Amino acid sequence: MKEIDELNLPDDIRYAEDHEWARLEGNKVTVGLDDYAQDQLGDIVFVELPRVGDTFKQSEEFTTVESVKAVCECYLPVGGEIIAVNSELEESPELMNESPYDKGWMVEVNPTDPSEMESLMTNVQCLEKLKGAK
Amino acid sequence: MKESLGTTGLILNEPLLWEKGKKGRSGFSLPRRDVESCPLAPELTGEGPDFPDLSEVDVVRHYTRLSQWNFGVDTGMYPLGSCTMKYSPKTNETQAGRPGFTGAHPLLPAGLCQGILRMMFELELYLAEITGMDAATLQPAAGAHGELAGMLLIHGFHRKKGNKRSKIIVPDTAHGTNPASVALCGYRPVPVKSNEQGILSVEAIFDVMDDDTAGIMITNPNTLGLFEENSRKIAEVIHGRGGLVYCDGANMNAVMGVVKMGAIGVDVMHLNLHKTFSTPHGGGGPGSGPVCVKKHLEPFLPVPRVVEENGRYVLSDDYPESIGKLQAFHGSVGVIIKAYSYIRSMGPENLKKASQLAVLNANYIKERLKGVLHLAYDRPCMHECVFSDKHQIDDHITTLDMAKRLMDYGFHPPTVYFPLVVDGAIMMEPTETESKEELDQYIEALKAIVNEAKDDPNLLHGAPNKCKVKRLDETLAARKPCLAG
Numbered sequence: 001m002k003e004i005d006e007l008n009l010p011d012d013i014r015y016a017e018d019h020e021w022a023r024l025e026g027n028k029v030t031v032g033l034d035d036y037a038q039d040q041l042g043d044i045v046f047v048e049l050p051r052v053g054d055t056f057k058q059s060e061e062f063t064t065v066e067s068v069k070a071v072c073e074c075y076l077p078v079g080g081e082i083i084a085v086n087s088e089l090e091e092s093p094e095l096m097n098e099s100p101y102d103k104g105w106m107v108e109v110n111p112t113d114p115s116e117m118e119s120l121m122t123n124v125q126c127l128e129k130l131k132g133a134k
Numbered sequence: 135m136k137e138s139l140g141t142t143g144l145i146l147n148e149p150l151l152w153e154k155g156k157k158g159r160s161g162f163s164l165p166r167r168d169v170e171s172c173p174l175a176p177e178l179t180g181e182g183p184d185f186p187d188l189s190e191v192d193v194v195r196h197y198t199r200l201s202q203w204n205f206g207v208d209t210g211m212y213p214l215g216s217c218t219m220k221y222s223p224k225t226n227e228t229q230a231g232r233p234g235f236t237g238a239h240p241l242l243p244a245g246l247c248q249g250i251l252r253m254m255f256e257l258e259l260y261l262a263e264i265t266g267m268d269a270a271t272l273q274p275a276a277g278a279h280g281e282l283a284g285m286l287l288i289h290g291f292h293r294k295k296g297n298k299r300s301k302i303i304v305p306d307t308a309h310g311t312n313p314a315s316v317a318l319c320g321y322r323p324v325p326v327k328s329n330e331q332g333i334l335s336v337e338a339i340f341d342v343m344d345d346d347t348a349g350i351m352i353t354n355p356n357t358l359g360l361f362e363e364n365s366r367k368i369a370e371v372i373h374g375r376g377g378l379v380y381c382d383g384a385n386m387n388a389v390m391g392v393v394k395m396g397a398i399g400v401d402v403m404h405l406n407l408h409k410t411f412s413t414p415h416g417g418g419g420p421g422s423g424p425v426c427v428k429k430h431l432e433p434f435l436p437v438p439r440v441v442e443e444n445g446r447y448v449l450s451d452d453y454p455e456s457i458g459k460l461q462a463f464h465g466s467v468g469v470i471i472k473a474y475s476y477i478r479s480m481g482p483e484n485l486k487k488a489s490q491l492a493v494l495n496a497n498y499i500k501e502r503l504k505g506v507l508h509l510a511y512d513r514p515c516m517h518e519c520v521f522s523d524k525h526q527i528d529d530h531i532t533t534l535d536m537a538k539r540l541m542d543y544g545f546h547p548p549t550v551y552f553p554l555v556v557d558g559a560i561m562m563e564p565t566e567t568e569s570k571e572e573l574d575q576y577i578e579a580l581k582a583i584v585n586e587a588k589d590d591p592n593l594l595h596g597a598p599n600k601c602k603v604k605r606l607d608e609t610l611a612a613r614k615p616c617l618a619g
Binding site: 045046066068069070093 | 551554609
């Protein structure tokens, strides 16, 4: 597993407590799992995606991800309606390991309240939290 | 250490049966026909099923070779935590193989199968006695089936009282099947965290128990191999708000003849005959998960029940509040006979001793290995102990690597990455049937592996090196499963 200073935590996205990331572009938020989460989970083998049109509140469980080690629930970092899902993950869940911030995105959300982004951590805060937990 | 158990030998490859044989080859000869031939009805003719054409020796060698690839409790120590892989005594097979048992059809009238009915009747009494409960059903086909039966019994109890309750409390140290059984029965599982000692605190239960909660499912001893010391007080909290207590008794091997579950507030529990009562499992035969209840849940037990009337045994459906049938017939009867054989062979004193030795063996391993591997909870354990790979992180060696390497030393690996509350968990359950010499050899093997992790980590990364099948690509198997031959 990676050391904390080996983690890739880009500064153009926000991070939730459970290591989902959120990227706001216009009126759309893209969501995935961050480098720490994919590294801790190990090889991801199955992703159960929600349906387009489903709506969730902030921090509500929206999907489960299965790796060789464990099954874990993922919580939506900002509430809203699912407007797209990354169906590539059904055939190639490894994209979440190989490209967590790009090809491994999970869903796109039309946020109910875009200001919820402000409640999420920056990459610096996320890193500090990880160091504190170590 | 003494010479390693694990060695290499000649193992033969073997294709699928369909890839063997030759058209027209056969394993038997039919006698010469001595009656007139008679055409079959058209619906009985046509292409037969796709069976391979094989001689007897083809078939015998096929299965003998496959059996030589295998590892089981008859081969060596199998410390698979949470599974109680104790040795299955051969007398169990002898008893279950008696013609009176094997020849009995489940639809025989009671008058023609008094022996089987009496055996079932007595086994229910024994299981109730061992657990300190009042009655039992042998119908559930496995542990999780027993859990579902237990949830249905709890539901039956509340329905009769007119209670509409929707939740069941399930601690994080419960078996993973517990919340699934809760949900399958239509309840909502409410998770509760165990405390820093690895057990449940009364306060945590007090905080979540309410009038909408039907009960709690406690695995005791829990999945960390620890006894839930606060069970009695937790039961008081649950009962005080009108709920019931379910005990997952899969770990009963630690406390037979020591703890009367019925006396510490348990209302309903299941047992795994294929764990605690020595019947074969893990490919060796179906499971069996009898459920034991206290008096107030007895009216809800599944039907038909075996009852005694003037020294005769009959099947009765006359229980109007019963949750109904859980099986087409009466449970895994072949397995039930083996458990009966085990209990009768052991007797009460030896069942208790089995549990005491199971706990002693686990504590011996825990003490001898605690400086070697990281011990998750440093306190006396029950029948199993949980370590982790924390000390090996700097060597970049994981639990999986050590488990795989253990095969090269001739041992079945322990349970890994479970329970989930311990990162990189390695869970060992030696059971009472391993001798001290066997345990010592196992401990030495693990010590050697921990040294290899420092000196020659590649040995572990590539392990197993001596097995017929080397390290499997578990990721590929999960991502691109090949589900047909």
